[in-house]
Amino acid sequence: MTIGIGLIGAGWIGEEHVSRLTNVITGARVTAVSDIDLDRAAKVAAIAGARVIDSPEKLIDDAEVDAVVITSWGPVHAEQVLACIAAGKPVFCEKPLTTDAADGLRILEAEQAHGSRLVQVGFMRRYDAGYRQMKQIIDAGGVGAPLMAHCAHRNPSVPESYHSGMATLDTAVHEVDALRWLLDDEFVSVQVVKPRSTSKRFEHLTDPQIVLLETAAGARIDVEVFVNCQYGYDIQCEVVGETGTVRLPDPATPVVRGAAQAGFAVVQDFPSRFAAAFDVELQEWTDSLNSDRALAGPSAWDGYAATVVTNAAVRALESGQIVPIELTERPAFYA
Amino acid sequence: MTIGIGLIGAGWIGEEHVSRLTNVITGARVTAVSDIDLDRAAKVAAIAGARVIDSPEKLIDDAEVDAVVITSWGPVHAEQVLACIAAGKPVFCEKPLTTDAADGLRILEAEQAHGSRLVQVGFMRRYDAGYRQMKQIIDAGGVGAPLMAHCAHRNPSVPESYHSGMATLDTAVHEVDALRWLLDDEFVSVQVVKPRSTSKRFEHLTDPQIVLLETAAGARIDVEVFVNCQYGYDIQCEVVGETGTVRLPDPATPVVRGAAQAGFAVVQDFPSRFAAAFDVELQEWTDSLNSDRALAGPSAWDGYAATVVTNAAVRALESGQIVPIELTERPAFYA
Amino acid sequence: MTIGIGLIGAGWIGEEHVSRLTNVITGARVTAVSDIDLDRAAKVAAIAGARVIDSPEKLIDDAEVDAVVITSWGPVHAEQVLACIAAGKPVFCEKPLTTDAADGLRILEAEQAHGSRLVQVGFMRRYDAGYRQMKQIIDAGGVGAPLMAHCAHRNPSVPESYHSGMATLDTAVHEVDALRWLLDDEFVSVQVVKPRSTSKRFEHLTDPQIVLLETAAGARIDVEVFVNCQYGYDIQCEVVGETGTVRLPDPATPVVRGAAQAGFAVVQDFPSRFAAAFDVELQEWTDSLNSDRALAGPSAWDGYAATVVTNAAVRALESGQIVPIELTERPAFYA
Amino acid sequence: MTIGIGLIGAGWIGEEHVSRLTNVITGARVTAVSDIDLDRAAKVAAIAGARVIDSPEKLIDDAEVDAVVITSWGPVHAEQVLACIAAGKPVFCEKPLTTDAADGLRILEAEQAHGSRLVQVGFMRRYDAGYRQMKQIIDAGGVGAPLMAHCAHRNPSVPESYHSGMATLDTAVHEVDALRWLLDDEFVSVQVVKPRSTSKRFEHLTDPQIVLLETAAGARIDVEVFVNCQYGYDIQCEVVGETGTVRLPDPATPVVRGAAQAGFAVVQDFPSRFAAAFDVELQEWTDSLNSDRALAGPSAWDGYAATVVTNAAVRALESGQIVPIELTERPAFYA
């Protein structure tokens, strides 16, 4: 069984996914690529020997496209996902599922009307070996009932186009999803604390930020987002429960003793840090499609919830207030 | 040179300090002990072959008392410290210097009127080897300008008498002082976040708490205070600067590999965790007194500031609000 | 391009490799399986939808077999590898390439006569991320010229059929290959030191053993082999150079603080420890076959050298002497 | 109680011990100092306000000298220790107790004739917190019966006067004592393996060396001695038992993340590494003398045994052979 994949959006991450689906993932084949920029589409399609199709709509309807991967610009995700659902085709959508909560609700309704899951959202941390081990330990009661989590999400630097809202919309969104999943809980409020900004960033940017989240069960999460930390791409996460704590491991890296130091190299970018997670994510998705198993990855509900939370965080950043997070009632379909 | 020490307050920490001054510290000798409970005073005095004196006032004035150590109940500290200043005698006062900010101001005035430092406050973390190395690294620019600190202060459990305000007054007060010192900065506001309380605590207690502090320079500190964490006495501190981070080390402990685990024992109580810090603290204090050097340890100003901050934190806990911290102008005497 | 693979030997590791080639590796497909036990062959073939072929010779000659994977019993490897070379088909042979050095020489001659590399030996540690990082660091001069290496190879326990010679033939053979590769050097002598045996092993077994190896460049390697260590499958390796040391990392595993301990789980078996290495090994081999690139993995020379070293180690174990290791001159073909 | 100490040998370590006894140790006072170099003696005596005495014999007999500390040149230790025993005065002798085994036997006889312990040898590692925790864990059965130990003793560099025999006589002698104590066992043979020497040492020196020791119970210890390792003063020790392993911790040191690395500073010299151990060693010795407790530190037997072992190691280095270690029968006095 080899599933035919159509990819919409031939940017950096689109190219990565086409390479991955071609060279790493077994059971899938990229058959079609679409992008506004046709040259770009052609270049990426060539990696897989795929055809270029000149519109997302045609790609979704193409006979060689069994399933769709969306790596286009965030604001068009919702429309493209809805088109996939309308066509009854499985769709893997990079985050965000939608930039607007109302669109998210439409996706939930459409998928429920279809009657079975079609949508998976690209929150790859759920496929990282360290996070998965944390999840197993927490679920097995290894730290008792979770009460708190302390997280940090650090990048060496960001380009000038990065703006303050992206600290949650683009960056902490990964912690938003990872913590919802690790704690099996929903967020109910958010506050953003602004330390003095580092001098090593573009003037317009508020960096670092500390995002404070509260869950329905009363757990509290703090996420340091620091996208110009200079020294590396560094992801920290510690969950504190009633009887213990568990901490995300650093990547396994040789310790060198030399020149009066003992230390190890810190990874410099997220593709390196989460390369294996991306592989596992797409392989498990492909395996689901090639089997009778229902999709098990992040759902449309997870995508919708992340959007509601991160949009609230942007309002919290702007207002300085504690902002309530209001989700619609969770449909039994997504239980 | 052996300095004669009078100790006021023969409780647990008083007994510890008498033993330490007798058996560990060189250059000091406990000559007199005072306590409301005369039997207790006699028992502790016997450790050092010291006399029992039946009132703090008489002890402070005693000819064999060159310097005073105060380990009495917090609410009487200010009065006893003021009496020492009036007598012109150096005084080492366990924290808190004072429970009331107004008394703190009186101490500042009295010491300035005396014209040289007499007061040192027992914030022993400044003498812990790990914190000292952090301070050196930060001062040497090893992480760039500090922007944030993430701290945790965990106890296995506390007795029923422990109340919610003590989370800052008694517990996080150590982080309050340590961070003022590490960052060389003053706090300007405080907020207390309340996660769901652990089920493993007395009903009346809010535990854990997360204390959020802001400094004059705009740094943000979060302190998890969790005094019924069950698993150990665990102190965590990470300072994040513009170019890097530095983390307080765990105590050096052998790693055992056995029974499918690799791990090390976590210390269970603060006297074990900070035993060496207490030794260094009292030895350096004694050495200052036996030399021409001015006192270098935590000053009356540090004690006053800690009181203002922790009292504000209690109000923040009660109100749920962000509470401003207002210190008097720092006298040049304490520059 | 999908290469057709014939597998000889449907035991445990054969089944693993068929599953891997079917479900994980891209670009390869198992088309035929052979085993003395036809039921076993049928069971394993079914994983891949492959045919059962009733002799290794026929399998090697089969038109659907582009390349061969040998996972049969060690003593028949040489004969099967020679048959593959005679057929001009690439062959991936699990270690040992041969149990007898003379057979190894025949393989070297046959492959040279063929004129290009056909043989790769299954030393999977060269594909482990930790070892690869060590290799990069050493090759980049990160520890200076290597002088020593300290290794440990520990298993929780072994079955009664394991005998003392297997400590090097089956177990330390991985360190023999990994160190030849890490140091880019050949061994010239071996000695085996016998500590008192653990009480927790079958009576006939000498366990642990310490294998001392000397290289042509004068480096010294000590390998603790301890196959009944009880607590886990634990691989340690530290290379000491003229200016520093580098140590193989433990697998990245969350640290749990709980019950007065801070620690992490130790892996219990080698398939877990080296799962990713096995995947990378077969994927890179497949990629080589599907491209114009020459084979880059462990060669027939590496397999021959490992056999000479481990056979000498068995003589050293038996004699208690330092045994010289005598390799034939290395052909330029294997430079 | 303050014990009067006479110190013989005012070199570097003598000066260190006088400072320590004066400024750190409680219950002792240096009253007299002797050295061939009278100026040097005067300088060191001044630290403590002690008298200079112009011969070791007079110092030992001096009325103000209750106990003696020997920090003179190794070859004269035995004679000076014997003089202390003859005078019935406790003596703390820096290692080696004696350079010659026959002198060691004379000391054992003289001390037994005296009827109670007078001699303690300066093996300070037994007072290091990390080693003490290892000892507790091993004695409590935390790793099962010990089978092996892997050690490394590394210095950044040594002066030209350091010769190859000193690798065991001066350097590995600490591991010899520490392992005898940790394992509660005696050594029965020694072999020295010579890796290619580092290019970064004086030409005459064999560096590194690997010392292989066998105990009466059959445990095997390997000690890497590498005294020009360039990067730091680094002490490693792992004991492997039947059910687990325990490893000496690195000193507690803050981890800094910065400049693409995460790491900590490595100590550069042994006085920094073992400062606290030296303090504890002399304090416990002083406390023994000021109490009714018998001496508990390393005994004359320990000093004698270390000399026999290290002298055998030098013969092993020279001969390349496995050299038997033959101790006299251990007197019940030293049980």
Ligand SMILES: [Mg+2]
């Ligand atoms: Mg594919």
Ligand SMILES: [Mg+2]
């Ligand atoms: Mg004293």
Ligand SMILES: [Mg+2]
């Ligand atoms: Mg395949």
Ligand SMILES: [Mg+2]
């Ligand atoms: Mg003293």
